[in-house]
Amino acid sequence: MSKLRFAIPLLATLPLLTACGGRITVQVLAEGADAAPVDDLEVQFLPFDRDSLFVVISSQAATPEPPIPADLEEASTAERELRDMWSEAEMNWNNVRDEMRTITERLEDLDDRSREYLELFSQFGDLEDEERALNRRRQAAFDDFDEMQQVNQQRIDSVCIVIDSWEEAAFAEYGDVEADLLVALGREVMADTTDADGVASAAASGGPWWVHARLNTAAGELYWNVVVEGASPDTLRLQSGNAELRQGVRQRC
Template sequence: MSKLRLVIPLLATLPLLAACGGRITVQVLAEGAEAEPVDDVEVQFLPFDRDSLFAVMISQASTPEPAVPTDLQEAADTERELRDVWSAAESAWNNVRDSMRTINTRLENLDQRSVDYRRLFDRFGDLETEERSLNRQRQSAFDRFNEMQLATQQRVDSICIVIDSWEEATFANYGDVEEDLLAALGQEVMADTTDADGMASESASGGPWWVHARMNSAAGELYWNVVVEGASSDTLRLQRENADLRQGVRQRC
């Protein structure tokens, strides 16, 4: 496949880069109500849209992209739901066990004849009963999840081999095409890793720039490819709201 067939159409879609410089600052935040900063996430700053480049290469592939069978995708979705049920049951069980440990520590420092001791002792007994029930629930939830996972794993492995083989052939010269694009734009791909505050930044001249990162979450892989016009004093926050959520079979490949 000619690199020119890839580079020229993509260059035509890119705005000209301005000369001004500055910094692009990013903060990666965890999924959920707390939105805690996430460290050790690689963030790339690219002067072109990598998704557009992938789309061009896919459109010029010698064979169509392999499709995941509908029933296998549905099985993978069910497996994810069962995993979430198990995870919730595991969390509830652990919370009760933490409460039991806290009460046990307090009991060790109380007079067994005191009212507080009897009250906490009774509460510990109630938690023991709850813990046994939750333990059965979490084990049952795990068994259902594990059974579904084992039932689908061989088919998932098989389709992943097909997908990996197709991607290897389709994107074989991605590195060369990217190198030519960067040379034509007079730019380079930059990268930084988020710190304890979830922050990453790079000096950037011109624009636009595409900020790329990915991170696994309980719901699936969060994938960011967010365009910014150029350096700014504002911080770009990468969170669930501006991410693509990737789930199912392809996420496991």
């Protein structure tokens, strides 16, 4: 069987353009336009839609892709909710500690007989009680999250072994398929790593190009597969708004 069995359906949807050379420039931002840029992240520039290629190869695999047990996905969602509860409790505890630290610094500059000193000292005492309560809540939230995470991870590890085995067989010829496709297109895959400003670029001849990057965040994996027609003077910003947020068991394999 020819490897181009996979590639031929894609060729029909990928026009070969002959525009003059230029560059595609992207900037990676974790949360939005005002967020700090993401450095040291690989960005790929592909002359074909890799996701579509994955779909074609998966559909022609000898066996179907192993499913994720529904109850395990539900358990993974519950785990994320517990993690978020712990993160919120941690944030609230830290906020109170910051208030206490600020009051302590102010007290150092005041006469301990002054009215302001006595009012701040009383406020500090109230915050001490709140800090202790929040610390207990924070620790309890962490314990709940940690317990569920450990239980889930054992099952996830077992599922991942099955998925990895299937992918190894299903995508055994992926490298050859991609090479044949690139020859047919007369182009190549390019890559760059973002700098301190979150910027990466590549020389772009023709089009279209698919800009691909992946970033792990607390909420899950941000996955970009953004198509551009070719070189442009404008910077393409990769941020949460044009990313797919991937969560669940499969993203932990």
